[in-house]
Amino acid sequence: MEWDNNTIQSLSLPPTTCVYREDFKRLLLPPVYSAVLVAGLPLNICVIAQIGMSRRALTRTAVYTLNLALADLLYACSLPLLIYNYAQGDHWPFGDLTCRLVRFLFYANLHGSILFLTCISFQRYLGICHPLAPWHKHGGRRAAWIVCGVVWLVVTAQCLPTAIFAATGIQRNRTVCYDLSPPALATHYLPYGMALTVIGFLLPCAALLACYCRLARRLCRQDGPTGPVAQERRGKAARMAMVVAAVFAISFLPFHITKTAYLAVRSMSGVPCPVLESFAAAYKGTRPFASANSVLDPILFYFTQRKFRRRPQELIQKLTAKWQRQGG
Known part of the structure; x- marks a missing residue:
């Protein structure tokens, strides 16, 4: 389904006459997106490279983390266009198709990250609370790859309408790339936007909270295993729970609250x-x-995986020793 210019013009829905003064975007978004690009691109490349080098001993959690890093990397590659767009005062010279692609990548990364973090959390929950469950005991990397394939299909189906609604338009005598939809399609976008919030955020968030409540109750019990291996697993689960909760609180919750409020208000008349x-x-x-x-996602990876935290140091030591031998 595509909206042509005649369709958009014929839908005189509010608030088509409002022209926003959004100078803050020129000051805020280019520096922030530049920082995300400079930090996120190498971090996610390192995560992918390190997991790739460990493919023989790949765990299910590592499979989910690899796909999470791929989603982040795809989004980071689209940031140069957004940085240029907002640095030029919200001017989009890259065409309608590229506009739709960039908006799709943003929401695919957002909801893909939510689902892959939920998969990682559920995997940790099974390992601590149900280590002998048939799915956890017998489901190996192949099952994790199947789950990842399903997640990518679900995310694509969820976010594909964003590429349909997103479009370029003219405001303040310049071409802009609408994030959600043109203003005239506000009421048409509202049901989809609300459904995306419920299915793509609230349901995974509820599942994640349920897992962590059960996990916290299990970690607080004193009748479990007390050996060093068990203590390490408990510590890793606790660290991961805290960092994932921080990612949801910092990245996902404020965005979805303000987006939902904006969708509701902009679809009202008057x-x-x-x-x-x-x-x-x-x-x-x-x-x-x-x-x-x-x-934040690659930081989560390094914070919760001790063996991967050691690996960059080992790699640097090997390279340093090699250079010293060549220099000698």
Whole structure:
């Protein structure tokens, strides 16, 4: 389904006459997106490379983490276009198709990250609370790859309408790339936007909270195994729970709250432009937080995986020794 210009023009839905003053985007978004690009691109490449070098001993959690890093890497590759766009005062010279692709990549990364983090959390929950469960005991890397394939299909199906609704348009005598949809399609986008929030955020968040509540109760019990291996597993699970909770609280929750409020307000008739502009500014001001998950995800990986934290140091030591031998 595609919206042509005649369809958009014929849908005189509110608030088509509001033109936002969004100078803050030129000051806020290029520096933040540049920081995400500079930090997220090498971090995710390192995660992919290190997991790839360990493919013989690949765990199910590593499979989910690899796919999470791939999603973050794809999004990071689209950031140069957004940085240029906002640095030029919200001017989009790259065409309608590229606009749709960039918006799709943002939401695919967002909801892909949510689902892969949920998979990682569920895997940790099974390992601690149900280590002898048939699926956990017998399901190996192949099962994890199948789950990842299903996740990518679900994310693509969820986010494909964003590429259909997103479009270029003219505002303030320049071409812009609409994030959600053109203003005239606000009421048409609302049901999809709300469904995406419920299915793509609230349901995974509820599942993750349920896992962590059960996990916390199990970790607090004193009748479990007390050996060093068991203590390490408990510590790893606790660290991961804290970092994943921080990622959800920092990246995902503010964005979805402000986005939901903005979707509801902009689909109403008779809303004053200053009120609408305030809700739009709040929503767009939280987009950098959502983008930050591309940096927080690899930090989660290094923080919870001790063997991978040691590996960069070992690699640097090997390279340093090699250079010293060549220099001698």
